[in-house]
Amino acid sequence: MTTTLGIILFLLGFVIGGLIIWFIRQKEIDLAQSSKDQLKTEFGDLSRQALQQNMETFYKIATQKFGDVLKSSESTMDEKKKLIDSSLEGMNKNLEGLTKSTSELKGQMEESKKGIDHLADKTSQLSRILDSSQARGQWGERMVKDILEYLGLKKGINFETQSGSKDGKPDFTFLLPQGKRLNMDVKFPWAHYANLFSAKDETEIGTERKSFLKDVKGHVKTLSKRDYIDPADGTLDFVLMFIPNEGIYAFLNKPKTGEDNLVEFSMKNKVILCSPITLFAILAMVRQSVQSFHLESKAIEVQDLVQSFKMQWGKFFETMKALGKSLGTVNTHYKNLSTTRAEALKKPMDDIDKLQLGQDTENKELDQ
Numbered sequence: 001m002t003t004t005l006g007i008i009l010f011l012l013g014f015v016i017g018g019l020i021i022w023f024i025r026q027k028e029i030d031l032a033q034s035s036k037d038q039l040k041t042e043f044g045d046l047s048r049q050a051l052q053q054n055m056e057t058f059y060k061i062a063t064q065k066f067g068d069v070l071k072s073s074e075s076t077m078d079e080k081k082k083l084i085d086s087s088l089e090g091m092n093k094n095l096e097g098l099t100k101s102t103s104e105l106k107g108q109m110e111e112s113k114k115g116i117d118h119l120a121d122k123t124s125q126l127s128r129i130l131d132s133s134q135a136r137g138q139w140g141e142r143m144v145k146d147i148l149e150y151l152g153l154k155k156g157i158n159f160e161t162q163s164g165s166k167d168g169k170p171d172f173t174f175l176l177p178q179g180k181r182l183n184m185d186v187k188f189p190w191a192h193y194a195n196l197f198s199a200k201d202e203t204e205i206g207t208e209r210k211s212f213l214k215d216v217k218g219h220v221k222t223l224s225k226r227d228y229i230d231p232a233d234g235t236l237d238f239v240l241m242f243i244p245n246e247g248i249y250a251f252l253n254k255p256k257t258g259e260d261n262l263v264e265f266s267m268k269n270k271v272i273l274c275s276p277i278t279l280f281a282i283l284a285m286v287r288q289s290v291q292s293f294h295l296e297s298k299a300i301e302v303q304d305l306v307q308s309f310k311m312q313w314g315k316f317f318e319t320m321k322a323l324g325k326s327l328g329t330v331n332t333h334y335k336n337l338s339t340t341r342a343e344a345l346k347k348p349m350d351d352i353d354k355l356q357l358g359q360d361t362e363n364k365e366l367d368q
Contacts, residue, residue: 140186249275
C-alpha cells in the first residue's frame with residue numbers, strides 16, 4: 001500500500017513536473033515567438049524605413065541624373081540640329097553646284113554636238129575632195145603654198161606656178177641659182193587609197209591596195225618621161241612628187257612582203273616622193289643654198305666694201321690723232337695762260353693795290 005502510494009505520488013509528481021516543464025517551455029517558445037515577431041516587426045520597420053530612404057535617395061539621384069541626361073540630350077540635340085542644318089546647307093550648295101554643273105555639262109554637250117556636226121561637215125568635205133581629182137590637186141597646191149609662205153619664199157623670185165613646158169605644166173617650179181630649175185607635181189593618184197577605208201573584207205582591201213600601188217607606180221613612170229627632168233634645158237636631174245598626207249607617205253615606205261618598194265623605185269626613175277614634212281626640209285635647203293650662192297656671188301663686192309671701210313677708218317684715225325695733237329697744244333697754251341701769264345699780270349696789280357692803299361692813308365692824315 002505504501003509502495004503503491006509512493007509510486008502514485010512519484011508518477012503524479014513526474015506528471016506535474018512534466019506539466020510545469022512543458023508550461024515553462026511553452027512560455028519560452030511563446031516568448032521566443034513574441035521576440036521573433038517583434039524582431040521581425042522592427043526589422044520590417046527598419047527595412048521599410050531603409051527602403052523609403054533608399055527610394056528617396058534613388059529618386060533624388062534619378063531626378064538629378066535624368067536632369068543631367070536631359071540637359072546633355074538637349075545639348076546633343078542642339079549639336080545634332082546644327083550638324084543637320086549644316087549638312088542640309090552643304091547639300092543645298094551641292095545641289096546648286098550639281099545644277100550648275102549640269103547646266104555647264106549641257107552646254108558642253110551642245111558644244112560637243114556642234115563640234116561633231118562641224119567635224120562631220122569637214123569629213124564630208126574631205127570625202128568630196130578625195131572623190132574629185134581636181135579638188136585633190138587644189139588641196140595639194142594649198143598645202144604647198146602654206147609651206148612656201150611659212151618659209152618666206154616669194155612667187156616670181158623663188159618659184160613659179162604652172163610654168164610652160166613641152167609635155168605639160170608642172171604645178172610648181174623652184175628657181176635656183178645660175179638659172180637652174182626644180183619642178184614639182186602635186187597631182188597624186190589616191191582614189192584607191194580612199195577606197196581602202198570603205199572596203200568590207202580582206203579581199204577587197206587587198207584589191208584596192210594593189211590598185212593604189214599600181215596607180216602610184218604608173219604616175220611615177222609618167223613623171224619620169226616628161227620634160228620636167230631636162231638638165232639640158234636648165235632643170236635638175238630629178239623631179240619632186242608631192243604627197244599631201246603623211247599617212248600615205250608612211251604607207252608607201254612600208255611595203256608588204258612581195259610588194260615593190262615604191263620609194264626606191266621612184267628614186268631609180270629620178271622622182272623624189274615628198275610628204276609635207278620632207279618637202280619643208282627640201283625647200284629649207286633650197287632657200288639656204290640660194291642665200292649661200294647670193295652671198296658667195298657678192299663676196300668680191302663685200303671685200304671691196306671692207307677695203308674701202310678700212311681705208312676710211314685709217315683716214316679717220318689719222319684725223320683723230322691730229323685733232324688730239326691740236327687739242328694738246330691748246331691745252332698747253334691754256335695752262336701757260338692760267339698759270340705763268342696770270343701770275344705775271346697779278347704781281348703788277350698787287351703793287352697797284354698797295355699804292356692805292358698808301359694814298360688813302362695819306363689822305364686821312366691830311367684831313368686830321
